[in-house]
Amino acid sequence: MRMPFTFFTTLMLAIPLASAAPAPAVAAPPKGNLVIIGGALRPDNADVWQRIVQLAGGPGARIAVFASAAADPNMVGGAIVGSLQRYGAEAFLVPLAVNLAGSDFRQAAEDAKIVADVRGAGGVYFSGGDQARITEALVRPDGSRSAVLEAVWELYRRGGVVAGTSAGAAVMSRTMFYDPPPTVFATLRGGVTEGREVAPGLGFIGDDVFVDQHFLVRGRFARMIPAMLKTGFKVGLGIDENTAMVVDNRRRVEIVGHKGALLVDLSRATTDATRPGFNVANAVISYLDRGDRYDLVTHVVTPSEAKAGGRLTVPQATLPQPVFSADILGRNAVVELMEQLIRNRRSEAIGIATSGQQGGLPELGFQFTFSKTRDSVGYAAGTPPAYSVFNLRLDVRPLDIGRSLEAK
Numbered sequence: 001m002r003m004p005f006t007f008f009t010t011l012m013l014a015i016p017l018a019s020a021a022p023a024p025a026v027a028a029p030p031k032g033n034l035v036i037i038g039g040a041l042r043p044d045n046a047d048v049w050q051r052i053v054q055l056a057g058g059p060g061a062r063i064a065v066f067a068s069a070a071a072d073p074n075m076v077g078g079a080i081v082g083s084l085q086r087y088g089a090e091a092f093l094v095p096l097a098v099n100l101a102g103s104d105f106r107q108a109a110e111d112a113k114i115v116a117d118v119r120g121a122g123g124v125y126f127s128g129g130d131q132a133r134i135t136e137a138l139v140r141p142d143g144s145r146s147a148v149l150e151a152v153w154e155l156y157r158r159g160g161v162v163a164g165t166s167a168g169a170a171v172m173s174r175t176m177f178y179d180p181p182p183t184v185f186a187t188l189r190g191g192v193t194e195g196r197e198v199a200p201g202l203g204f205i206g207d208d209v210f211v212d213q214h215f216l217v218r219g220r221f222a223r224m225i226p227a228m229l230k231t232g233f234k235v236g237l238g239i240d241e242n243t244a245m246v247v248d249n250r251r252r253v254e255i256v257g258h259k260g261a262l263l264v265d266l267s268r269a270t271t272d273a274t275r276p277g278f279n280v281a282n283a284v285i286s287y288l289d290r291g292d293r294y295d296l297v298t299h300v301v302t303p304s305e306a307k308a309g310g311r312l313t314v315p316q317a318t319l320p321q322p323v324f325s326a327d328i329l330g331r332n333a334v335v336e337l338m339e340q341l342i343r344n345r346r347s348e349a350i351g352i353a354t355s356g357q358q359g360g361l362p363e364l365g366f367q368f369t370f371s372k373t374r375d376s377v378g379y380a381a382g383t384p385p386a387y388s389v390f391n392l393r394l395d396v397r398p399l400d401i402g403r404s405l406e407a408k
Contacts, residue, residue: 028157029249029251030153030156030157030204030249031157031158031159031249032055032155032156032157032158032159032160032161032162032249033055033161033162033246033247033248033249034161034162034163034172034204034205034245034246034247035048035051035052035055035161035162035163035164035244035245035246035247036163036164036169036172036205036211036213036237036239036244036245036246036247037163037164037165037166037168037169037213037239037243037244037257038165038166038169038213038214038215038238038239038240038241038242038243038244038261039128039165039166039169039213039214039241039242040166040214040241040242041165041241041242041244041257042242042258043083043086045242045257045258046087047256047257048242048243048244048256048257049083049084049086049087050087050088051244051246051256052084052087052089052123052125052161052163053084053087053088053089055123055160055161055246056089056121056122056123056160056161057122057123058088059088059089060088060089060090061088061089061090061121061122061123062089062090062091062092062120062121062122062123063084063089063090063091063092063121063122063123063124063125064091064092064094064117064118064121064123064124064125065077065080065081065084065091065092065093065094065124065125065127066094066096066097066124066125066126066127066134066138066168067080067093067094067097067127067129068094068096068097068098068105068126068127068129068133068134068137068138069097069126069127069128069129069130069131069133069134069166069167069168070097070099070127070128070129070133071099071129071130072099073093073097073099073100073127074093074100076127076128076129077093077094077127078093080125080127081093084125089123091125092117094114094117094118094148095108095114096108096109096114096137096138096148097133097137098133098136098137099133105136105137108137108148109137109138109140109146109147109148109149110146110147110148111147111148112147114148115147115148115150115151116151118148118151118152118155119151119154119155121155121160122155122160122161123155123160123161123162123163124152124155124160124161124162124163125163125164125165125168126162126163126164126165126167126168126171127164127165127166127167127168128165128166128167128168129166129167130167131167131168131170131171131176131177131178131201132178132179132199133167134167134168134171134202135171135199135200135201135202138152138202139200139202143200149202156204159249162204163244165213166213166214167213169211169212169213169239170201170211170212170213171201171202171204172201172202172203172204172205172211173201173203173205173209173210173211174200174201174203174206174207175194175198175199175200175201175210175227175231175233176198176199176200176201176211177197177198177212177223177227178195178196178197178198178199179196179197179199180192180197180198180223181197183355184218184219184220184222184223184329184353185222185329185353185354185355185366186355187222187223187226187227188222188223188226188278188353188366189278189355189364191226191230191278192226192227192230192231193230194230194231197227198227198230198231205247206251206296208233208234208235208296209233209235209236209237209296210224210227210228210231210233210235210236210237211236211237211238211239212224212236212237212238212239213238213239213241214240214241215238215239215240215261215262216238216240216241216259216260216262216331216332216334216335217240217241217331217332218331219328219329219330219331219333219334219353220238221238221262221264221285221334222328222329222353222366222368222396224236224238224264225264225266225280225283225396226278228264228266229266229269229271229280233266234265234266234267235263235264235265235266235267235296235299236262236263236264236266237253237261237262237263237264237294238261238262238264239255239261240258240259240260240261241258241259242257242258242259243255243256243257243258243259243260243261243290244256244257245261247296250297251295251296251297252293252294252295252296253288253293253294253295253296254291254292254293255288255289255290255291255292255293256290256291257290258290259289259290260287260288260289260290260292260335260388261287261288262285262286262287262288262334262335263285263286263287263288263294263301264283264284264285265283265284265285265286265299266280266283266284267284268282268284269281269282269283269284270282275397275398276398277364277366277397277398278366278396278398279396279397279398280394280395280396281395282393282395283393283394283395283396284375284391284392284393284394285338285370285392285394286301286389286390286391286392287335287338287339287387287388287389287390288301288388289303289304289307289386289387289388290304290386291303291304291305291306291307292304292307292388301390301391303379303388304381304388306381306382307379307380307381307386307388308379310379310380310381310385311377311378311379312342312343312377312378312379312380320344320345320346321344322346322349322350323337323340323341323344323346323348323349323350323370324337324349324350324351325337325349325350325351325352326352327351327352327353327354328351328352328353328368329353333351334351334368335389337349337351337370338370338389338392339378339387339389341370341372341389341392342372342376342377342378342387342389342392343378343387347371347372348369348370348371348372349369349370349371350367350368350369350370351367351368351369351370352365352366352367352368352399353365353366353368354366364398364399364400365398365399365400366396366397366398366399367396367397367398367399368394368395368396369394369395369396369397370392370393370394371392371393371394371395372392372393373391373392373393375390375391376389376390376391376392376393377389377390377391378390
């Protein structure tokens with residue numbers, strides 16, 4: 001029986017507001033900082049080591065070192081402790097690792113003394129190795145955080161620094177590479193599956209950013225894109241070796257150290273499911289050199305102070321020759337191509353990826369097309385100049401090399 005409108009309205013107004021379900025509490029963002037290192041951090045890279053110590057509280061700061069990813073935790077952890085101490089920290093090794101002889105890592109992950117030691121530190125440092133060992137050691141089988149991992153999060157929430165190199169960088173995002181194929185090309189060819197090639201990380205950087213490491217020297221930008229598409233990420237940050245991304249509590253990223261990082265933006269990217277093979281159109285890629293900044297909230301990139309007055313204009317882009325790379329997955333090849341394009345009169349550059357010649361002519365390759373748009377801009381400073389390149393369009397399509405050669 002339908003109630004009269006006036007009766008229904010009166011009834012609704014009579015319901016006390018207190019009966020409404022309370023809105024879920026929103027957790028405050030962490031007050032701490034992240035130092036995400038691309039691997040192979042040299043002992044003499046003072047810019048990165050000193051930043052970690054500074055963010056942990058300065059000279060004398062206690063820093064808990066997790067060598068959980070290492071094949072030999074004592075050796076690797078001892079070396080990291082020594083480096084941190086040389087730069088003024090009071091570092092100590094946390095006895096928690098899958099490969100630590102004579103120790104039960106499940107018990108150690110719940111140990112009250114270890115929890116207290118981590119909670120009392122100003123920072124933590126995750127070593128390189130195998131990132132799957134980090135999550136195995138610190139995450140319970142049911143997927144919940146162990147007591148030690150919760151202590152790391154408490155440290156981060158209250159203002160401490162969480163640093164990690166290589167595998168320790170991979171765990172910074174919610175989803176990480178877990179057991180990827182041995183080559184980047186194999187990832188392009190075969191794709192990724194959640195729970196196999198990619199799996200949950202520790203998520204310190206948030207739910208919206210995919211992180212990868214050893215990025216430029218190993219051509220890993222090309223494996224990040226299919227992983228991001230598979231898992232729904234729109235922003236990816238890949239950091240190179242001996243270099244760090246420092247992420248502050250306002251989610252501003254600064255590049256520190258030897259080289260730089262690639263920023264991949266898929267917010268407007270599309271794929272064509274009707275076409276065979278991996279493909280993507282309208283991705284945006286930027287190279288952030290040391291000193292450059294990126295705001296994860298506003299998505300604004302800012303060149304370093306040294307480059308602020310060195311914006312490249314059209315008359316300065318004088319190189320006339322075609323820009324091409326026969327091995328876009330090679331060491332630093334993608335950055336070198338991007339730098340050449342931003343200095344060139346031409347608006348497009350091509351990079352090719354193949355599986356190599358070990359088995360004869362490859363059946364399939366991929367073409368990477370980099371294009372300037374109205375948003376593309378470059379900056380340069382120094383002698384010889386160092387470049388920053390922002391907002392190039394990137395399109396990737398399969399390339400049947402065998403068929404193309406047969407057609408000749």
